[in-house]
Amino acid sequence: MHTKEDKIFQFIGHAVMIFLSFCAVVPMILLLMSSVTDNNTLISNGYSFIPEKFSLYAYEYIFKTGSAVIHAYGISILLTAAGTLLSLAVTTLLAYSLSKPGLPGRNFLSFYVFFTMLFSGGLVPTYMNYTNVFGLKNTFLALLIPGLVTNGFYILLMKSYFVSSIPGEITEAALIDGASEFQTFSRVALPLAKPIVATIGLFSGIGYWNDWQNGYIYLTKRTDLYSIQNLLNRMIQNIQYLSQNTANVRNADVGLASIPSVSIRMAMAVVGILPVVLIYPFIQSNFVKGITLGGVKG
Template sequence: MEATAEKTPAHSGSNPKNQLSKPAAFGIQAFFIIYSLICIIPVVLIIMVSFSNETTVVRDGYQFWPAAFSFEAYEFLFKDPTQIIRSYGISIFVTVVGTLLSLVIMALYAYPISRRDFPHAKFFTFFVFFTMLFGGGLVPWYLVYVQMLGLKDNIWALILPLMISAFFVLIIRTFFITTIPNAVLESAKIDGAGEMKIFIKIVLPLSLPVLATVALFQTLTYWNDWFLSLVFITKDANITVQYLMYKMMLNIQFLANNSNVANAIRSAGGTFRFPSETVRMAMVIVGIGPIIFAYPFFQKYFVKGLTVGAVKG
């Protein structure tokens, strides 16, 4: 009986060697709490400043609680909301369509090179890896899209250049190799399923963690991009909201630093006054608005997807 009693604790509960000590657990929790606050506090400050009065901001500086609340920054920003609404529509369309197309094409490329029975897997893996190391440069890149593909002032110019990421292709390939059992694919083949049916019915449902992770990063990439609008778009009707905010910020800086413009406006009987500091913060809030709601949709698979390729104990 004594021997049995001595063995019982060894089979109940988890291994103490795999548990963190209380000081270590407290230290890790404290670190992440502090790190989260460092990330959240600046956003809170930006929101508060955007609702502050311009005069108090210039006089007292940035404050977490405004001395005087004001909506003048947003009133200035939305005096003509037509362009902002249109740019929002362009950004949403580019983000949604670009992310979906990215996932489909990268998954379709990653699946064959993950198969052991595909004879050219090494070549196509090296082919995509090579693009991570070498590029043709900005000018050839521009000429291909403008002269060969004719994408100048075209909304597809905002989608195609960001559609494929070699890094994400290799990540998805690694997930396919390490997570999806080859026996499952062979069983499906024996049952008469074709490659496309195996890919759609078996591979994709089992790959939701990595696909959700890649989708989140691609969503952020498309939404935050303003460079493609700068390079390819000359008409304001097709610019994204990020580039619109960038242009507005440059215009505000120009007006604020140009005394000739101020004198010309005053001589014409106008008033040269606009919320330059607070409107910048309002532009940040307008720019990040919808994208902050994207993460909760991917959170379920995000952590699991980040551990792609990890060694399981």
């Protein structure tokens, strides 16, 4: 039976969550409405939740090179899928190893992973290593590899989960029953760690999907390897260049008049985040399912 204090606590909790949800949803609605508002109307009247003049020209401008956009989407999907799977493989294997008390050099390895969270080599040494030593410039691996070696926080987070949330009695029982260490990891520890695996997988996937810096730095010639974020970034840079150099471009006033310079930014943001918004509800269900997985049975 709920007491009066419990009901008050639940009411306040629900009110706070509704307010936070409202704060998260309202900017998305404004972004979407601005992307379908006529560019000149948007410039003169500002942003509005109700388009005063409906227009899809910003999306038409983006998709007028349809094959390039579709190809960039394909690169992003492939990069996100491969990067997430490889990142989870590296993170879970290393975190499980570090969670074992008898691992030789465990403290040193844990400190080494933690140290990478405090200091980095910087952009210039990183660029020189990836291009001169590993030869990743203008390759698909230049988009994939950097994200695999910069996840020290994920490794320590998963290690803490293995140590604190998976009872040692379960893994010891599996080893006594004849399971190898890898079988114990894959059939016992990993299913019980589904909540943290889903969480880190979601973070890694979003990180790969939103990444534009690696493509901007390492893809100087292979524009066919541009992800959707790189392609949209290049498009907005071209528009900004034309806007800032009108006097130096012949017939620029005629061409710029047809470019949705403001609404296209909103449309690009929608195009970039739409797949994540659509997929997230299906991924989010894994959190609830993972929490209900087994534990120590009496």
